[in-house]
Amino acid sequence: MTLKTLPVIALLVSGAWAQDGPCMADAMLDVSDSPGAGPAYPKPSVEASCEGDQLVVRSNGIPHYEFVQVTPNPLVERDNEFRVPARPQLADEKTPIPLLGSLGFAVNGMAIFGPNEGGVPVEEQFGDPIFNSIMDACMGHTAQEYHYHALVQKCLSTGVRPGEPSPILGFGFDGIPIRGPWGCVDADCSRVVRFRSSWEQVREPHQDAWDAYDYVEKEGPEYLDMCNGHAGPDGDYHYHATETWPYILGCYSGTPMPQARPGAPRPNLTQGQRPPAAARPPAARRPRGGGPGRTPRPSQSEVTAAAEALGLASDDVAKALRAEPGNLKPVNLAASARALGVEQGSLTEALGRQQRPRRQRPNLAPPEEPECFFRCGQSEEDAVGCTLTPDHKVLCFRPCDDNKCG
Ligand SMILES: [Zn+2]
Ligand SMILES: [Zn+2]
Helix, strand or coil, rough: CCCHHHHHHHHHHCCCCCCCCCHHHCCCCCCCCCCCCCCCCCCCCCEEEEEECEEEEECCCCCCCCCCCCCCCCCCCEEEEEEECCCCCEEEEECCCCCEEEEECCCCCCCCECCCCCCCCCCCEEECCCCCCCCCCCCCCECCCCEEEEHHHHHHHHCCCCHHHCCCEEEEECEEEECCCCCCCCCCCCCCEEEEECECCCCCCCCCCHHHHCCCCCCCEEECCCEEEECCCCEEEEECCCCCCCCCCCCEEEEECCCCCCCCHHHHCHHHHCHHHHHHHCCCCCCCCCCCCCCCCCCCCHHHHHHHHHCCHHHHHHHCCCCCCCCCCCCCHHHHHHCCCCHHHHHHHHHCCCCCCCCCCCCCCCCCCCCCEECCCCCCCCCCEEECCCCCCCCCCCCCCCCCCC
């Protein structure tokens, strides 16, 4: 048996599509001649190779285009290493993306985050950063690192003419490529369409963005699945970046690598907070796609116990906890507690879970004269500002009171 036949066998065994063919390292950008972020920053670097069955990408976290600051966090060089399956496969079941932190990387080596921000507009809230206008023109911004919440094709590719299918703009941690918004609807490419998300906005996404959008399956070749992907005309499954929520990925259709960022900090899975091995569900049943921002999905028995303890209807509790069958939204206990009108601590206790010690945030105290970074709205009256701290939390949030519009 040759290595090349393995994906075909996997296809036959699981009935799922598997990426065949060469490793996709060539999809990564050559940034060696790019202008870079600006004279004040190191030159960008991106290296991609295939090591065994993994696509390995290393970058220094500096974008290949001019950096325009929209949040106060500085752009700093860092050692990025991403490892994803070189020949990804569709999983039997889709899995949620993390509520916080990275879920993939773009072809310029910058991290891709999910569609919600952490702690914006105020702590414990998770608004839509695009709706809240805290992104640069390439839909990136800095917090701990420069990262994207949406992808803009012209920032990540050159030489693509209008009406042409989009190239690969990035990869999920499941190794599945993320293409730009345009693509063919049939094998002859008789028509190129702009692919569209099937998620609908049901309320204002200013605060708890995941509660503001619902997936509603739609007819039509341009509509994508819950994860924002589809199988193209030649059967290859990929995601598309879209104009609307979830912008990049709504969930993982493949199996994300547990160690997609070796050595990266995992702020919500630190030693003291992790349950002992014996208390953890077996690996096969544990929800995958880990990394920062992951809260375990509530089980049916936890939902029932919580509903009883809180004196609420089980259906309401399941809905608030996003624990209904088929719901793949990342769990967010703060938002769930708000939806149920209870304290987060009471909900955690009702679920039979241990309260997490609050993380030390020594830098959260606002300075005496907080520097307010902001982008102005339509008029000075409706303009707002926000300041992200290095741990992705808001330091201040106040109306603009002068003309320092960025
Ligand atoms: Zn962000
Ligand atoms: Zn497509």
